[in-house]
Amino acid sequence: MTQLSRRTFLGYAALSSAAAYGLTTVSARPARAADAEAGLPDFSPAVVVGTGYGAAVTALRLGEAGIPTVMLEMGKLWDTPADDGSMYSSMLSPDHRAMWLKDRTEMPLASFLWLDINRRVGRHTGVLDRVHYGDMSVYLGRGVGGGSLVNGAMAVTPRRSYFEEILPDVDADEMYATYFPRANRELGVNDIDPEWFEECDAYQYARVARKHAERAGYRTVFVPSVYDFDYMRREEAGECRGRRWPRRSSSATTTASCRWTRPTSPPRSARAT
Numbered sequence: 001m002t003q004l005s006r007r008t009f010l011g012y013a014a015l016s017s018a019a020a021y022g023l024t025t026v027s028a029r030p031a032r033a034a035d036a037e038a039g040l041p042d043f044s045p046a047v048v049v050g051t052g053y054g055a056a057v058t059a060l061r062l063g064e065a066g067i068p069t070v071m072l073e074m075g076k077l078w079d080t081p082a083d084d085g086s087m088y089s090s091m092l093s094p095d096h097r098a099m100w101l102k103d104r105t106e107m108p109l110a111s112f113l114w115l116d117i118n119r120r121v122g123r124h125t126g127v128l129d130r131v132h133y134g135d136m137s138v139y140l141g142r143g144v145g146g147g148s149l150v151n152g153a154m155a156v157t158p159r160r161s162y163f164e165e166i167l168p169d170v171d172a173d174e175m176y177a178t179y180f181p182r183a184n185r186e187l188g189v190n191d192i193d194p195e196w197f198e199e200c201d202a203y204q205y206a207r208v209a210r211k212h213a214e215r216a217g218y219r220t221v222f223v224p225s226v227y228d229f230d231y232m233r234r235e236e237a238g239e240c241r242g243r244r245w246p247r248r249s250s251s252a253t254t255t256a257s258c259r260w261t262r263p264t265s266p267p268r269s270a271r272a273t
């Protein structure tokens with residue numbers, strides 16, 4: 001059976017959520033006007049721009065309401081490994097797959113110990129964009145699946161006081177009683193076992209980072225995640241296998257795909273409300 005990585009799977013999630021009710025047109029081919037081969041209709045009563053979380057749920061709801069919908073995505077469908085056998089370039093050796101139409105990578109820190117850590121990469125429709133707005137820059141995932149292609153899967157329910165301050169018009173009672181618990185449940189949000197964290201190989205660099213953060217006077221906390229920590233434990237114990245990322249470059253990238261290598265049910269992201 002072909003195994004899908006988490007990222008590929010989430011990409012398909014966006015498409016399949018739209019197609020869930022058989023009412024929505026999806027195509028992995030590049031969109032061209034009147035591309036009959038791609039199955040795009042001449043007319044669609046609804047068009048959803050993008051295929052991130054928001055777009056996926058919007059298209060799902062439109063499909064549920066019986067409204068034929070076309071989803072448009074400016075980025076690629078990341079479903080085919082390159083010649084090196086990987087879908088994406090690694091963090092330590094980025095190439096043209098890394099950035100959206102940029103000649104160089106744009107790391108959050110441009111230099112480390114006065115060394116330029118950015119690399120030249122071929123200009124290409126890569127997976128990560130960085131958009132600059134005056135004194136603020138924003139990273140974005142580009143491709144079918146949007147931010148799910150690149151994000152860290154941290155699943156933090158905001159402190160209620162913050163939520164109420166930032167979104168005073170939204171019913172916080174309903175959010176905290178119904179929607180946050182439902183989203184956490186649907187996404188399989190879980191916590192790391194702190195004892196395992198202290199001893200496992202995968203998090204050795206996180207432990208070093210924590211030590212230095214503490215030396216600098218910072219406190220660290222564990223955050224819930226949608227990565228399946230149980231699967232990660234089993235992977236470390238050699239009971240199952242993740243994708244062949246550079247094994248110890250980062251615990252997150254090493255284990256990111258574990259949860260999604262064996263999809264058994266409809267994509268969870270497509271069902272989040």
Ligand SMILES: Cc1cc2nc3c(=O)[nH]c(=O)nc-3n(C[C@H](O)[C@H](O)[C@H](O)COP(=O)(O)OP(=O)(O)OC[C@H]3O[C@@H](n4cnc5c(N)ncnc54)[C@H](O)[C@@H]3O)c2cc1C
Pocket residue numbers: 049050051052053054055072073074075139140141142143144145146147148150151152153154155156
């Ligand atoms: C590096 C990184 C790490 C993150 N880590 C976390 C985390 O750990 N936990 C967490 O909760 N959140 C995290 N996030 C944030 C999270 O991924 C975003 O909040 C989320 O993806 C936003 O969803 P969205 O549907 O609004 O848009 P997006 O997921 O950004 O999707 C938008 C999609 O629309 C496409 N698009 C945009 N304009 C057009 C157009 N004109 N035509 C066609 N297509 C278009 C884009 O290419 C993209 O695919 C992270 C984000 C990044 C970039």
